[in-house]
Structures are given as structure tokens and as C-alpha cells.
Amino acid sequence: KVYNNYFYDEPAFNTHDGGYIPLEEPNTPAMPLNIPAALVPDKETQTDMYYTVTAQPGETQLLPGTKTKTWGYNASLLGKTIIFKNGKTIHLHLENKLPELTTFHWHGLNIPGPIEDGGCHAPVYPDSSRDVTFKINQPAATCWLHAHPCPSTASQVWHGLATAVVIQDDIESQLPFPRNYGVDDIPIILQDRRFHADNQWDYREDYDPDGVQGPTPMINGTVNPYFDVTTQRLRLRILDGSNRREWRLHFSDNLEFTQIASDDGILPEPVKFTRLMTTCAERHEIIVDFSNYQAGDEVVLYSDETPIVHFRIHEFATDNTKLPEHLVDIPDPKVDADLPVKHVVMSGMDEEVMMDDKKFDMQRIDYKMPLGKCQLWDITNTNDMDGGMIHPYHMHGTAFRIISRNGHAPYPNERGLKDVVSVNPGEHVILKVWYDVAGIFMYHCHIIEHEDGGMMAQLQVIDPQNPDAKYELMDHHTL
Ligand code: C2O
Ligand code: CU
Ligand code: CU
Incomplete structure (x- = not known):
């Protein structure tokens, strides 16, 4: 499929x-x-x-x-x-x-x-x-x-x-994936910038409290890049590193590609796509197979109608590697019956962004959760202003599993471990959350200006062996 x-x-x-x-x-x-x-x-x-x-x-x-x-x-x-x-x-x-x-x-x-x-x-x-x-x-x-x-x-x-x-x-090293770094296994860091006078950036000038964007795609810090393809299969480690832009990715000729990993690991099975949308901070590893092309051809990666990377095809050896139908087992802890569902609400736009009706406070612990226990978290995007925005919800220090979106199954490439989930306006997404390490962790929208604007909170993961652990928390004055 x-x-x-x-x-x-x-x-x-x-x-x-x-x-x-x-x-x-x-x-x-x-x-x-x-x-x-x-x-x-x-x-x-x-x-x-x-x-x-x-x-x-x-x-x-x-x-x-x-x-x-x-x-x-x-x-x-x-x-x-x-x-x-x-x-x-x-x-x-x-x-x-x-x-x-x-x-x-x-x-x-x-x-x-x-x-x-x-x-x-x-x-x-x-x-x-x-x-x-x-x-x-x-x-x-x-x-x-x-x-x-x-x-x-x-x-x-x-x-x-x-x-x-x-x-x-x-x-991972046993799976038939390309992994020759720089040759058939490359990062693709998606960012966008606006160039001002004298080729400089001007963050203040471009500031938008809903996230700064620019018209120029910048991939791995390159404007208008091409990559020389010398292998039939190429693994792209796509990272949306932009402050707020979502990218709608597709190749020329509607070339099919296979997603093998999401944010925090390999997917349980490979998923074939011709289109992929990514929100801020998400990672998608994909394998592209150029078997239908030959030296001298060019394959273009687009976001919407804008070309963002040109893949120049060179001679390559035939590669008949088939991916197994099952890649890895994903941890799936049982929800602890004693822990109630934890609700998180992302609301507002512009300067009014909030998490649970509050702005972030560096000295406030918003929630406590025990180490090693698994809990359902229900993340809502209220969609309460101007048609709303997608908020990419992120948690530090762990990976979670996505259980449902408004009661429906998550997207086919969301069956692995994730630490960012795009929450659509009016949607609530249920996650299974557990921590293997203790301490203070932030959770927030990964539109970075929303995070800086206060759509962020922090939880303490408590180790029962050390329940009174003390943490020194900075505040804006000590910075
Ligand atoms: Cu990419 Cu608070 O994190
Ligand atoms: Cu947001
Ligand atoms: Cu993080």
C-alpha cells in the first residue's frame, strides 16, 4: 500500500x-x-x-x-x-x-x-x-x-x-538500510530564511510571535542545493529544523519513498508514501530508490511547488535489497491503573499562547509523575483563534507512543516512538507517556516562538528511591 x-x-x-x-x-x-x-x-x-x-x-x-x-x-x-x-x-x-x-x-x-x-x-x-x-x-x-x-x-x-x-x-546495524554517512545516508535539515541587505539575516525585522519564516529554503545550511547520487538507494534523515514552517514534501514524477523511522527510532514496519508533511522538530527517515533513473537524470524534492533539493543521478550499482515487512518491536508498556489521564491544553495564537491557561514560569513545576510508570496524556489544541494553527507538541527526556487522534488511529507513520506530535486545531491526541530517567523536563509547542512566548510547562519525574531530590531552577532574573 x-x-x-x-x-x-x-x-x-x-x-x-x-x-x-x-x-x-x-x-x-x-x-x-x-x-x-x-x-x-x-x-x-x-x-x-x-x-x-x-x-x-x-x-x-x-x-x-x-x-x-x-x-x-x-x-x-x-x-x-x-x-x-x-x-x-x-x-x-x-x-x-x-x-x-x-x-x-x-x-x-x-x-x-x-x-x-x-x-x-x-x-x-x-x-x-x-x-x-x-x-x-x-x-x-x-x-x-x-x-x-x-x-x-x-x-x-x-x-x-x-x-x-x-x-x-x-x-539498526543489522537491518538492510543504507548507512554510509555522507554517501547514501545523509541529513536533510529543513529551514527557511529571509535575506536582507548585504545577505544578512534580521531576526527582529522578521519577528512574528506565531513563528518566524522566510521565503528562501535553506537545506543543511545550503541555498539551492544539489546532491550527487552515486547509489541506487539513498537514506534521508529529514529534520524539520525551522522555527515554525511545516513542509509538504514530494518528489518529481511522484516518486515513491519508504519511511523507516520516526522521531525516536525505527518504525515497526516500513511505510510507503508519495507525500510527507512534517511539522517543526519532527524527524522522518526515508529511503528513496532511484532504480528507474539513470546517469544524467535529476530528481527534485519539493515542498509544495518549490524545488528544495536537486538530486543529480550518476552511475550506480544495481541494488536489489528488499526491506523486511517487520522492522523492529516497539516498547508498549501497560498504562498504570492508578494514574489518571493527564490533560494538556494548548491555546491561543500570537502573544496569547498558553499551556493549560498559563504562561511558562521557569520556577513553577506544573506536574509530577512517577519514574517508570506509564500514563495516558491527552493533548488538546483548542483552535480558539482565527482558525487556529497546528501546534507540534514536544516532551523532553522521553519518547512516547501516539494512541489516537480524536478517537481515530494515528497516521501510518506514527506507530513508532515519537517525541513530537502535530496536534491539529480542534483535535485531541492521546499519548502513552513514560520516563526512564528522573528530573525536571519541559513540554511545549515546538513552534519556537510559541515556546518562547509561554506555550510551555514543566514536569518533575520523581524517582521513588530519591523522592526529595532538589533541583535548582533558574528564573528570568538569574539569567
Ligand atoms: Cu527541541 Cu524544548 O525542544
Ligand atoms: Cu504552537
Ligand atoms: Cu526537546
Whole structure:
């Protein structure tokens, strides 16, 4: 079965209150798609890996002429790809060379909060550093690192502080997937920007409390990219790293593709599509098969009618690999009968965005939940203004399963582990939520300006072995 549906609420797609900015095809020369190098560890043992991650300012040649002032991790823009193996203990030296405070949030990693997780309570001040250690304990997935200081997450991500984090494990490595990084396994980080005078970005000028957009697609930090295809099958690790844009992806010739993984791991079975909609912070790993093309052909990836990546086909060896019908088993804990359904309500637009009728408060714990127990969470988007918007709901420090959307089955590519779910206007989505690590974790809309605007709350996951654990919570004054 091949799905030809985007699975989303069409009237809500990026059209709210006239603020939508359509993408435009860049008229600049084609550039090779930036493939970020893998971050090299400082040191490595059988069990432990040591890395330095530096948030730094730089300049990037995005358009002909003047370079654009950008930020990145160990790079001028975005960052190196960080590859972690399940079971390893990771030691990170986090450095801040930026003129303002930042944090290093490991989006999608099941690690303790609030310090290791790197949300707003773990600042790294300019010209200083912080060391954190955590163990990777989760299946292979495409996650990401991004800045998360409140309330300037949006402007820092816009400046470029976002990069792919790939988790590998022994199950994924046995599956017949392409995994030669940079050759047949590449990140596709979807972002959009507006270029102002002298090729510069201007976050303030472009500010929109419902999320900043720009007309120019920027993929892996490349404007108007092409990629040289040298294998029949290509694995794309798609990450919507834009502040607020949803992307409606499809290829030329309606080329079919197969989704193999969602946010936090491989899907139970592969799902075939010709169209894929992604909201902010979601990840979709897909395999594209170019067997019907030959050297000299070009296959184009579009969002709506705008070309965003040109795949230039070269000679490749025939590859008859078939994917198994069943890929992996997905954990499915039993809901704890003692825990009531937890309700979360996302409401408002513009400056009025709220979570459960409140604005985020760094010092307020909004909810407590026991470690290791599984609970149903019911997430509602009230659709109460101007036709509403899709709110991509995200939780730190865990992955969840999607049980239903307004009482119906989730979309076919939502049967695996997720940490972001798009909630359509007027919809309520039921999740199974459980935590394997304790601490303080944020949950919020991942339209980043909504998050900065207060559509965010935090929960404490309580370890019964250590019920009185104390956490130092920052507030806006101590920042
Ligand atoms: Cu991508 Cu609060 O996270
Ligand atoms: Cu996160
Ligand atoms: Cu939102």
C-alpha cells in the first residue's frame, strides 16, 4: 500500500491569520548540498566517549557576495553531525563562544533533566563552559541538538544553533538500510530564511510571535542545493529544523519513498508514501530508490511547488535489497491503573499562547509523575483563534507512543516512538507517556516562538528511591 495523503488538517496548514510566507525558488547558482562532517571525539575508550561541542559565531557563504553572519556548533552554521552509540557513556565539554548565554538541549535523548537535558535551567555563559555526562540508553534514531535558553531559543536556533544527532545501535546495524554517512545516508535539515541587505539575516525585522519564516529554503545550511547520487538507494534523515514552517514534501514524477523511522527510532514496519508533511522538530527517515533513473537524470524534492533539493543521478550499482515487512518491536508498556489521564491544553495564537491557561514560569513545576510508570496524556489544541494553527507538541527526556487522534488511529507513520506530535486545531491526541530517567523536563509547542512566548510547562519525574531530590531552577532574573 502506498499512501498519497499528507495526513494533516489542510485548512490549518501554515495559513493562519494571513501570516504565511510561501517558499520561493532561489535564483542563485546551484550549490553542493552541505553534508556536515561527523564530530570527532576528543578521546574514546571501550565504554566512554569524550567530545567538545562549541557554540560559536561565524560567517557562511550562503549567497553570492557578502557572507552571512551565522552561528553554529563547531562550525560557522548548524554544526557537525554528532554520532552516539547506544550503551556508551558520553562526556561533553560544552563551550560558549557567543556573545550571549546559551544552553545545549539534546532533543530526543532519554537523559536526566534539567542539567544534562540542557533546557533553560542549564545555562552556559559567554566565554565559559559546562561539563555534562550521560549514558545513551535508547534505540537508534535521528535526534538533534539545539539551543534552549528561555526566552531566546527561537532567535538562537534562527541564527543557526541546530545540528543532527544520530544514535546507532546493534539492531539498526543489522537491518538492510543504507548507512554510509555522507554517501547514501545523509541529513536533510529543513529551514527557511529571509535575506536582507548585504545577505544578512534580521531576526527582529522578521519577528512574528506565531513563528518566524522566510521565503528562501535553506537545506543543511545550503541555498539551492544539489546532491550527487552515486547509489541506487539513498537514506534521508529529514529534520524539520525551522522555527515554525511545516513542509509538504514530494518528489518529481511522484516518486515513491519508504519511511523507516520516526522521531525516536525505527518504525515497526516500513511505510510507503508519495507525500510527507512534517511539522517543526519532527524527524522522518526515508529511503528513496532511484532504480528507474539513470546517469544524467535529476530528481527534485519539493515542498509544495518549490524545488528544495536537486538530486543529480550518476552511475550506480544495481541494488536489489528488499526491506523486511517487520522492522523492529516497539516498547508498549501497560498504562498504570492508578494514574489518571493527564490533560494538556494548548491555546491561543500570537502573544496569547498558553499551556493549560498559563504562561511558562521557569520556577513553577506544573506536574509530577512517577519514574517508570506509564500514563495516558491527552493533548488538546483548542483552535480558539482565527482558525487556529497546528501546534507540534514536544516532551523532553522521553519518547512516547501516539494512541489516537480524536478517537481515530494515528497516521501510518506514527506507530513508532515519537517525541513530537502535530496536534491539529480542534483535535485531541492521546499519548502513552513514560520516563526512564528522573528530573525536571519541559513540554511545549515546538513552534519556537510559541515556546518562547509561554506555550510551555514543566514536569518533575520523581524517582521513588530519591523522592526529595532538589533541583535548582533558574528564573528570568538569574539569567
Ligand atoms: Cu527541541 Cu524544548 O525542544
Ligand atoms: Cu526537546
Ligand atoms: Cu504552537
